[in-house]
Amino acid sequence: MGNSRKKYCVVGYYFSPEDILGAAEKAKNRNFKNFDTFTPFPVHGIEKAMGLKRSTLPYISFGAGVAGLSAAIGLQVWTHLFSWPINIGGKPLLAIPAYVPIFFELTVLFAGVTTAVAMFTVYLGLPNFSKPIFHPDITNDRFALAIEVDSEDQVEPVKKFLREIQAQEIHHVEGAL
């Protein structure tokens, strides 16, 4: 990473969810290559304002659920029919109704754990302790709009844009978003 490719983030702060919604919309319309908003809680409508696509996470959850169900079928059928076929109280070896509770439980177990783990690791890239935290109050009562730029001379025009869209405080930091 050469010095010439150094990236900067220009950050503007707002103090209400309505203001950040408006700012996000304007930032989207300016077609910045990479920008994001940072909020203390999920602000409704911000995905639309920022032009974000709906998460593909449900497909992962569904796949994991199918894997869980297959594991449950495999485990029970293999155990009772092949590994250890034993007659207990005359119950049939392939007793599908008796297998149903564990079908359900393993489906939920696989889907639930995978959803949470995939969301944090694959989708959010966590754990990651090296990304910049622009302001400690972002997890308290501040709403930030951060715009990434490729070189130092682009910082001032973006700051001007943030002033135009009424950011209450503006600063910039070195590093990618």
Next chain:
Amino acid sequence: MKSLLHDAPLVEGNKSYADINNDVCRPLESFPTKLWYVAFLTSLTVMTFGFGMIGYLLFKGTGLSGIRSPVGWGMMIITFVFWIGIGHAGTLISAILFLFKQKWRTAINRSAEAMTIFAVMCAGIFPLIHTGRPWYSAYWLFPLPNTMGPLWVNFRSPLLWDVFAVSTYFTISAVFWYTGLVPDFASVRDRAKNWIRKKVYGLLALGWRGSSRGWSHYEIAYMILAGLSTPLVLSVHTIVSFDFAVSIVPGWHTTIFPPYFVAGAIFSGFAMVVTLLVIAREVFQLKEYITLNHLEAMNKIILATGMLVGLAYGTEFFIAWYSGVEYERFIFIQRAMGPYAWSYWIMIGCNVISPQFFWFKSLRRNIPLMFVLSLFVNVGMWFERFVIVVTSLATDFLPSSWNYFRLTWWDYSTILGSFGMFFTLFLLFCRFVPTIAMAEVKSVMPTKGSDHHG
């Protein structure tokens, strides 16, 4: 669906976003009060005592407990079902009320989920003690490969379904809880002045920054977890009831058991939430967040589920008579008028009669009364399981083996120990974890515009 709290403000006292962080994080950042120390040391002592008793009980053998033929299940299974039931309210609040968009849940979901996890941990102890040799239980309970030839658990047994249901329930509840906690851990990290706190909560927060791209995935994941937890919580007590209903013992072999157990579980769980929150909002000064309106809404649920449980008691009796099965009729007459009639009437008094006070608005909002009634409900629900387990087993098919079941000193001390463990864990939770989901409360507050600057 209409909210149980339609016109009342969810947070009282005209709070700003920053006030929420200050109020919720205060117990984490200040030196614990004397009251907390007294409560914690008492619970810790009771827990240590209980574990000592369990150790001795396992050393000498489970015969020290009251289990005798024909009542082989005794206190351990009664208390297991009791604790699993307590857990259900947490998942109901965090998942089912979330799907029904009941916004008032945000103030209480964190502590109710914590209660779920701790209650399931307490429950898990009892079947392990009941095996008598818990060090073998790994391959008795789970399909673990072992060197004893092909030797596997029996997947056709309801007891094994129970193992899967309870362990899945515990895992998913813990995952759901932690997912909800990550943004709040980040809040604690960002306001921490002391570097140890910054490091520890920083690790727990995984580097969360509150990015909207992140939130959009996070919200979907939260919804999926809620959607998965909803059938899961209903399945857990259903499967616990299968332990009884799949057998052919009179009084157990009934199809009403799954819904009846689930209603009872929610009933007892909400009572425990009321017990804990009445204390916690007082001790940790959270009255503006956990408001009287929240407590009233929970009391409404206690009333509704209490009536459902009462309906189930009545239906059982009716079906016992209507079925014409003489064993079934006999066992129900034994329950109400036999040697254990005292326990049956404790159950009816606590579970069916005591919640009736909640028909009146003034009584639903009376804190001392709801505290006492919530304790009654908890006692009543323990006795419900006592009635089910003991009356059916003590007078089984063979009159020559009938026996009167008595709890022993060891039974009492084990139950006491599990309460010590529950309260120890809950007090640690109140001290080290944000007890109110800060991010979620902020998202249901009315916004105040940009009149204040950080």
